[in-house]
Amino acid sequence: MLCGDRNAVFAFFYFKWRCLAISTKELQINEQIRANEVRLIGADGEQVGIVKLAQAQDMAEQKGLDLVMISPNAEPPVCRIMDYGKYRFERIKKEKEARKNQQIVKVKEIQLSCTIDTHDFETRVNHALRFLADGNKVKVIVKFKGREMSHLDNGREVIARFLAACAEAGSTDKKPTLEGRSMSVILSPIKN
Numbered sequence: 001m002l003c004g005d006r007n008a009v010f011a012f013f014y015f016k017w018r019c020l021a022i023s024t025k026e027l028q029i030n031e032q033i034r035a036n037e038v039r040l041i042g043a044d045g046e047q048v049g050i051v052k053l054a055q056a057q058d059m060a061e062q063k064g065l066d067l068v069m070i071s072p073n074a075e076p077p078v079c080r081i082m083d084y085g086k087y088r089f090e091r092i093k094k095e096k097e098a099r100k101n102q103q104i105v106k107v108k109e110i111q112l113s114c115t116i117d118t119h120d121f122e123t124r125v126n127h128a129l130r131f132l133a134d135g136n137k138v139k140v141i142v143k144f145k146g147r148e149m150s151h152l153d154n155g156r157e158v159i160a161r162f163l164a165a166c167a168e169a170g171s172t173d174k175k176p177t178l179e180g181r182s183m184s185v186i187l188s189p190i191k192n
Contacts, residue, residue: 028069029084030057033077038069041080050076107137107186112162114142114154121158125165128187132169138187145181155183163187 028034033053040048040056043063051059060067060081068087071078108131110124128138140162142155159176163185170187177184 027084028072029066030060033057033067033069033079035069035077037076038079039074039076041070041078043081056081103135105135105137107139109139109141112140112142112158114144114148114151114158116158121161121165125162128162128166129169132166132187132189135189137189138166138170139184140187141182141184142176143182149181152178152183159183159185 035053037050038053038056040051040059042048042059043065048059056079057067063081065081066084067079068082068084069077069079108128110128112121112124116124128140131138140159142158144152144155148154156176163172166187168190170189172185172187174185
């Protein structure tokens with residue numbers, strides 16, 4: 001066996017191994033493609049045209065790249081010659097960047113009672129203002145205990161006072177709703 005032949009055999013098996021090592025569920029690559037003819041797009045984006053699958057795989061192998069089926073539903077399917085490992089790396093990097101830039105809005109909960117004292121009320125208002133300044137939503141809940149269920153207007157009054165105290169930082173879309181033994185409303189932060 002000649003030295004050049006051994007390198008060619010090594011390169012062939014390395015290419016096959018690399019293509020098998022990069023497996024994917026959403027895109028078919030190289031030997032996973034089962035169409036007879038494909039519409040081929042070259043490595044630099046030019047339209048090659050409709051070619052046989054074996055010819056397209058040979059072209060990709062000569063360039064040391066992968067044949068990736070971009071659009072399997074087209075007739076004939078559209079394939080592109082590209083470095084699939086590099087494409088997948090860049091796609092994952094973009095997804096991580098998008099996740100890092102998205103803002104997660106949390107809902108913080110503040111519980112009040114119908115007989116809340118002024119200092120406790122002011123403390124809860126300060127907490128709500130801090131939560132709203134951080135960009136979080138605030139769910140205000142008034143819990144009714146025992147006979148307080150017969151005096152729902154006291155709970156509405158406490159919520160109205162709370163909403164008035166937080167008016168510069170947050171707004172509400174709906175009126176307070178009664179759920180079981182508690183009345184609740186959600187405050188959303190006001191955008192600057």
